[in-house]
Amino acid sequence: MKIPFEKLDKAFENRVRLQIMSVLVVNERYDFNSLKELLDVTDGNLASHLKGLEKEEYVKVNKTFLGRKPNTSYEATEKGKTAFKAHLDALEALIKQQRTN
Amino acid sequence: MEEQNLHDELASIRNLMERSSKFISLSGLSGILAGIYALIGAVAAFLLLYYGSCSSPFIYANSTIALQDYNWSLIYELLIVAAAVLMASLATGLILAQRKAKRKNQPIWGEASKQLLFNMAVPLVAGGLLAVVMLLKGHIGFISSITLIFYGVALVSASNFTYKDVRYLGLLEILLGLFAAYVPGFGLYFWALGFGVLHIIYGSVVYFKYDR
Numbered sequence: 001m002k003i004p005f006e007k008l009d010k011a012f013e014n015r016v017r018l019q020i021m022s023v024l025v026v027n028e029r030y031d032f033n034s035l036k037e038l039l040d041v042t043d044g045n046l047a048s049h050l051k052g053l054e055k056e057e058y059v060k061v062n063k064t065f066l067g068r069k070p071n072t073s074y075e076a077t078e079k080g081k082t083a084f085k086a087h088l089d090a091l092e093a094l095i096k097q098q099r100t101n
Numbered sequence: 102m103e104e105q106n107l108h109d110e111l112a113s114i115r116n117l118m119e120r121s122s123k124f125i126s127l128s129g130l131s132g133i134l135a136g137i138y139a140l141i142g143a144v145a146a147f148l149l150l151y152y153g154s155c156s157s158p159f160i161y162a163n164s165t166i167a168l169q170d171y172n173w174s175l176i177y178e179l180l181i182v183a184a185a186v187l188m189a190s191l192a193t194g195l196i197l198a199q200r201k202a203k204r205k206n207q208p209i210w211g212e213a214s215k216q217l218l219f220n221m222a223v224p225l226v227a228g229g230l231l232a233v234v235m236l237l238k239g240h241i242g243f244i245s246s247i248t249l250i251f252y253g254v255a256l257v258s259a260s261n262f263t264y265k266d267v268r269y270l271g272l273l274e275i276l277l278g279l280f281a282a283y284v285p286g287f288g289l290y291f292w293a294l295g296f297g298v299l300h301i302i303y304g305s306v307v308y309f310k311y312d313r
Contacts, residue, residue, distance in 0.1 A: 018114065034208070
């Protein structure tokens, strides 16, 4: 039987992107620094993956000021949430199939 | 992709979802210790009330007494005991949470803990202010009931951001607070039960479920 790899979302091929998305689906919003600390990645690495997700319109950026300090936070869009869920379903289907094979 | 890879992927997602949205670094031991402090405080309050230097106890069966009948020096002593219990509990909770957070690789001051604190603070501040108003208006019999109920509400609202067990503790505190309102005059005993015994039980549950 053919394994439906094509159902896996290319945007989530990278682990960090998938991790970013899993944080954003359970939290209304998450700021850059907390995300960095949680995922234990570098500034540049995180920024580039966030850019990637932004380009897919999976996440939305909110720039606010906390006093004088700029504060960048991210939230998942509806499109992003749907894509994430579909990706998880695909992962689940893959596991099930490998069990029956 | 290997099956093991898939499983790792899913496990990491599940772990992140929990770690990012729930503060899972509350220590069970700190709950037990807070309960013990509260019981010590209750004993101290009991001694002050019935054997203290400035004791001319109120008539406890009355839930409302006139302000001029207040024994202020006794009230100050009781407030100091309460503040000491609160401070000791907070300090212990903070230190032990810090230790556990390091082990769990969760930031002590992150999104989850901020949400937890904010959701607790709103009912706590409201209840605390109401308790002060009751004290100033002479309704001392309701203070223990109010603190228990609002503390319970704070726990229930905070429970979305940490272990689910916190919710049951909150519900029990609310129930106890309602009983306390129904039988005024036994505030100290309800306090000892709610802040002492219930915390020790809750702390033990958390300790055995998540800490070991």
